[in-house]
Amino acid sequence: MLYVVILFFLVSIYIYCLLGGADFGAGIIELTSGGKSRDRTISLVSEAMAPIWEANHMWLIIAVVILFNAFPSVYSTLLVSLSIPLILMLIGIILRGSAFTFRHYDAIIDSSQKVYTRVFEYSSLIVPFFFGLVVGSIISGKITASPSDFYEGYVAPWLNFFSITVGIFIASLFSFIASIFLVSESKDKNQAAEFIGRSKKAIIITVASGALVFASSVVDGVHFFEAFFGNRLSISLMVLATVCLPVLWKVLEKGLKWPARILVGAQLLFILGAFYSVYFPTLVRLKDGSELTFYNSSAPQVTLDYLGWALIFGSLIIFPALIYLFKIFKAGERLS
Amino acid sequence: MDNLLAARSTMAVSLAFHIIFACIGMTMPFLMVISHWLWLKKKDETYLRLTQAWSKGVAIFFAIGAVSGTVLSFELGLLWPGFMKYAGAIIGMPFSWEGTAFFVEAICIGLFLYGWKKLNPYVHWTSGLLVGISGVVSGIFVVCANAWMNAPAGFDLPAGQTSFANGGPVNINPVAAMFNPAWVSQTLHMTIAAFTATSFAVAGIHAILLLRNKNNLLHKRALIIALSFGSIFALAQPLSGDLSAKDVAKRLPVKLAAMEGQFQTEAGAGLTIGGIPDEKTQTTNYGIKIPRLLSFLAYGNFNAVVKGLNDFPKSDWPPVLPVHFGFQIMVGIGFLLAFIGIMFWVLRLKRKEYLSSNWFLRLVALCTPLGFIAVEAGWIVTEVGRQPWIIYGIMKTADSVTPVPYQIVHLILFVVVYLILSVIAVWLMSRQIKALDSLQVNPK
Numbered sequence: 001m002l003y004v005v006i007l008f009f010l011v012s013i014y015i016y017c018l019l020g021g022a023d024f025g026a027g028i029i030e031l032t033s034g035g036k037s038r039d040r041t042i043s044l045v046s047e048a049m050a051p052i053w054e055a056n057h058m059w060l061i062i063a064v065v066i067l068f069n070a071f072p073s074v075y076s077t078l079l080v081s082l083s084i085p086l087i088l089m090l091i092g093i094i095l096r097g098s099a100f101t102f103r104h105y106d107a108i109i110d111s112s113q114k115v116y117t118r119v120f121e122y123s124s125l126i127v128p129f130f131f132g133l134v135v136g137s138i139i140s141g142k143i144t145a146s147p148s149d150f151y152e153g154y155v156a157p158w159l160n161f162f163s164i165t166v167g168i169f170i171a172s173l174f175s176f177i178a179s180i181f182l183v184s185e186s187k188d189k190n191q192a193a194e195f196i197g198r199s200k201k202a203i204i205i206t207v208a209s210g211a212l213v214f215a216s217s218v219v220d221g222v223h224f225f226e227a228f229f230g231n232r233l234s235i236s237l238m239v240l241a242t243v244c245l246p247v248l249w250k251v252l253e254k255g256l257k258w259p260a261r262i263l264v265g266a267q268l269l270f271i272l273g274a275f276y277s278v279y280f281p282t283l284v285r286l287k288d289g290s291e292l293t294f295y296n297s298s299a300p301q302v303t304l305d306y307l308g309w310a311l312i313f314g315s316l317i318i319f320p321a322l323i324y325l326f327k328i329f330k331a332g333e334r335l336s
Numbered sequence: 337m338d339n340l341l342a343a344r345s346t347m348a349v350s351l352a353f354h355i356i357f358a359c360i361g362m363t364m365p366f367l368m369v370i371s372h373w374l375w376l377k378k379k380d381e382t383y384l385r386l387t388q389a390w391s392k393g394v395a396i397f398f399a400i401g402a403v404s405g406t407v408l409s410f411e412l413g414l415l416w417p418g419f420m421k422y423a424g425a426i427i428g429m430p431f432s433w434e435g436t437a438f439f440v441e442a443i444c445i446g447l448f449l450y451g452w453k454k455l456n457p458y459v460h461w462t463s464g465l466l467v468g469i470s471g472v473v474s475g476i477f478v479v480c481a482n483a484w485m486n487a488p489a490g491f492d493l494p495a496g497q498t499s500f501a502n503g504g505p506v507n508i509n510p511v512a513a514m515f516n517p518a519w520v521s522q523t524l525h526m527t528i529a530a531f532t533a534t535s536f537a538v539a540g541i542h543a544i545l546l547l548r549n550k551n552n553l554l555h556k557r558a559l560i561i562a563l564s565f566g567s568i569f570a571l572a573q574p575l576s577g578d579l580s581a582k583d584v585a586k587r588l589p590v591k592l593a594a595m596e597g598q599f600q601t602e603a604g605a606g607l608t609i610g611g612i613p614d615e616k617t618q619t620t621n622y623g624i625k626i627p628r629l630l631s632f633l634a635y636g637n638f639n640a641v642v643k644g645l646n647d648f649p650k651s652d653w654p655p656v657l658p659v660h661f662g663f664q665i666m667v668g669i670g671f672l673l674a675f676i677g678i679m680f681w682v683l684r685l686k687r688k689e690y691l692s693s694n695w696f697l698r699l700v701a702l703c704t705p706l707g708f709i710a711v712e713a714g715w716i717v718t719e720v721g722r723q724p725w726i727i728y729g730i731m732k733t734a735d736s737v738t739p740v741p742y743q744i745v746h747l748i749l750f751v752v753v754y755l756i757l758s759v760i761a762v763w764l765m766s767r768q769i770k771a772l773d774s775l776q777v778n779p780k
Contacts, residue, residue, distance in 0.1 A: 054399065055439065055446060057406070057442075060406065066432070068409075072422070075413050078413070080417050083746075091750075093403055094404065107770065150741060154740050299425035303510055310433055311432065328447065328455065
C-alpha cells in the first residue's frame with residue numbers, strides 16, 4: 001500500500017504542477033503582457049480559469065494531506081526548516097485566490113479592478129517562485145534538524161543560489177505551460193499567434209533558467225548536476241522533453257487543441273520523471289548527509305492502508321467528477 | 337510575547353477567520369438550492385434573482401474559505417510540528433477523506449456557478465446541492481480530528497510511558513481515532529451551529545434591507561427562507577449542546593469546571609449564569625446561581641458530584657476567565673436565537689403581518705452577527721478550555737510548538753492579511769447589495 005500512497009502523492013504533485021501551474025502561469029502572462037492586448041489577455045485568463053481554478057488547487061491540499069498522514073516526520077521537518085518561504089507562499093496563495101475571486105465577482109466594476117488584477121498577477125508570480133524555492137531546498141542538503149543558530153536552521157536551507165534558481169525555473173515553466181493552454185483557449189487567430197509567440201519566449205527562458213539551475217548546483221555544491229547526467233533514465237527523459245518541442249510548434253501552428261495540451265502534459269511528465277529518476281525515493285536531503293525517504297519516514301502500515309484505500313475510493317469519485325467538469329467547460333470546439 | 341503565546345494566537349486568528357467562511361460555505365449553498373428549487377417549481381423570477389444573488393455570495397465566501405483552509409493545512413505543521421509528527425499518522429484519515437469532500441465541493445461549485453446555460457436545470461440544481469452536502473461532510477471530517485484532540489483514541493502510548501517524549505504512538509487504529517468518543521457530539525454541535533449562525537446572519541442582512549424598503553419581494557422571500565431554515569437548527573441546538581456538555585462532564589471535568597467557574601467540588605452543584613470567576617480568591621462572583629441544576633445537566637442527577645477546579649493541579653487548569661465567558665456568551669446567544677426561532681414560527685403561522693413589522697425586522701437585524709459570535713465563543717471554550725493540552729492528557733501544547741523563533745512576525749503578518757481580507761469581504765458584500773437592484777434577471 002506504500003506504493004499506492006507514493007503514486008497518489010506523485011500524481012497529485014504532477015497534476016498540481018500541470019493544472020495549478022497553468023493557472024499560476026496565466027497570472028504571470030497577464031503580468032508580462034502590456035499594451036493593446038493586455039485587456040483581452042485579462043478577460044481570456046479570467047474566463048478560462050474561473051470554473052476550474054478551485055478544483056486545480058485542491059491537488060496541493062491532497063499532496064499536503066498525504067505528506068502529513070503518511071510521512072509525518074517529513075512534513076514536520078519541512079514546515080520547521082522552510083517555514084519562512086512557506087509562510088510567504090501561503091500569503092501569496094491567500095491573496096491570489098481572493099483577488100481573483102474579487103475581480104470576477106465584485107458587483108461594481110471600477111478602479112478597484114486594477115488593484116485586484118495587480119495583486120492577482122504579482123501573487124501568481126510569487127507563489128510558484130516560493131514553491132520552486134521549497135522544492136530546491138529539499139534537495140539542496142542544507143536542512144538540519146539541530147541548527148546552531150537562526151540563520152543555519154531557518155534561513156540557509158532556502159536562501160541560496162540553487163534554491164532561488166529552482167524558484168525561477170518553476171515560475172518560467174508554469175508560464176510556459178499556461179501560454180500553451182491559452183493558445184488553445186484563444187478567441188481568434190491573432191490572439192493565438194500572440195500566445196504562440198509568448199510560449200516560444202517562455203520556453204527560451206525556461207531552458208535558460210534550467211541551465212542556470214545546473215550551474216548554480218555546481219556553484220552551491222549541491223549534488224545535482226552529476227546526479228542528473230550520471231543517470232541514463234534522466235538523460236533520456238530530458239531528451240524526450242526536448243524532442244517534444246518542435247512537434248509542439250507544428251501542432252500549435254495547425255491549431256490542434258488537445259494534441260498541444262497532451263504534449264505539454266507529457267513534457268512536464270518527462271521533467272518530473274527525470275527529477276524522480278534521480279532522486280526517488282528521497283523526500284528530503286539533510287545537511288548531515290542523511291536522507292528522509294519514502295521508506296524510512298513512512299507512517300505505520302495500518303495508517304498507510306487506510307490512507308491508500310481512502311485515496312483509491314476518493315479518486316473513484318474525484319476523477320469522474322473532474323472529467324465531467326472539464327468536459328463541460330473545456331471541451332469546446334477546435335480552433336478555427 | 338513568548339513564542340508559545342504567539343503561535344497560539346496565530347492559530348487562533350487563522351481558525352477564527354476560517355471558521356466564519358467555513359460556516360457560510362456549509363450553509364449558504366442550502367439556502368441557495370432552496371431558492372433555486374422554488375424558481376424551478378414556481379417560475380417566479382424573484383427566486384431566480386435571489387438564487388443568483390446568493391450564489392455570488394457563495395462564490396466569494398467559498399474562495400476565501402478555500403484559501404484560508406489551505407493555509408490551515410500548513411499552519412498545523414508551521415506552528416505545531418511536534419503535534420503533527422505523532423498525530424499525523426493517527427488522525428490523518430479524516431483529513432484524507434476531507435480532501436475528497438473538499439475536492440467534490442470545489443468541482444461542484446464550478447459546475448453550479450458557471451453551468452447556468454450549459455447544464456440541464458436539474459443536473460445544475462443537483463450540483464448546487466452537492467456543494468452544500470460536500471461542504472457539510474468536509475466540515476464533519478475536520479471536526480472529527482478536533483474531537484480526537486479532546487478525546488484521544490485509536491493508539492497506545494509506548495509501554496511504560498505517559499507521553500510521546502520517548503517514542504511515538506503504537507497500535508495505531510485510524511478508525512477508532514476518527515470515531516473517537518467525542519466525534520458525534522462535536523460534529524453535531526458544530527454543523528448545527530454553522531447552519532444557525534449563517535441563516536440568522538443572512539436573515540439579518542435581508543431584514544436590514546427590508547427596513548429600508550418594506551415592499552421588496554426578494555428580501556421578503558430571502559428572509560422567510562433563511563429564518564425557516566435557521567430556526568429549525570436554532571431549536572435543535574440546545575439539545576445538541578446538552579449532549580456536548582454531558583460529554584465534556586464525563587471526559588474533561590476540568591474543562592467543565594472552567595466553563596462553569598466552579599472552583600469547589602460539590603454535590604448538588606448549582607448552575608452559575610453570568611458571573612466573573614476570580615482565580616486568586618477561587619470564587620465566581622456576581623453570577624446568578626440556580627441550585628442543583630449543574631449536577632442535573634451534567635450527570636442527569638440533581639445530587640451528582642461535580643468536580644471543581646481545586647481537584648486538579650493548577651498546572652492543568654485552562655485559563656478560567658475566557659472559557660467561562662465564552663461558554664456564557666455561547667449559551668446565551670444559543671437560547672436567544674432559539675427563542676427568536678419559536679417567535680418566527682408563531683408569527684408565520686398565526687400572525688403573518690407581524691413578520692414585516694419594524695420591531696420584528698429590527699430584532700432579526702440585531703441577530704446578524706450573533707450566531708458567529710456564538711461560534712467563535714464556542715471555539716474559545718473548546719480550544720482554550722483544553723489548555724494546557726494539545727492532545728488531552730497526552731501532549732502539552734508547549735511541547736509541540738515550533739522551535740522557529742520570532743513567531744510574533746508570523747502572527748502580525750496573518751493578522752494584517754486577515755484584517756484586510758475581512759474588511760474587503762464586508763465591503764464587497766455591501767457592493768453586492770448595492771448592485772442587487774440592478775441585477776440582470778437573465779442568467780448568464
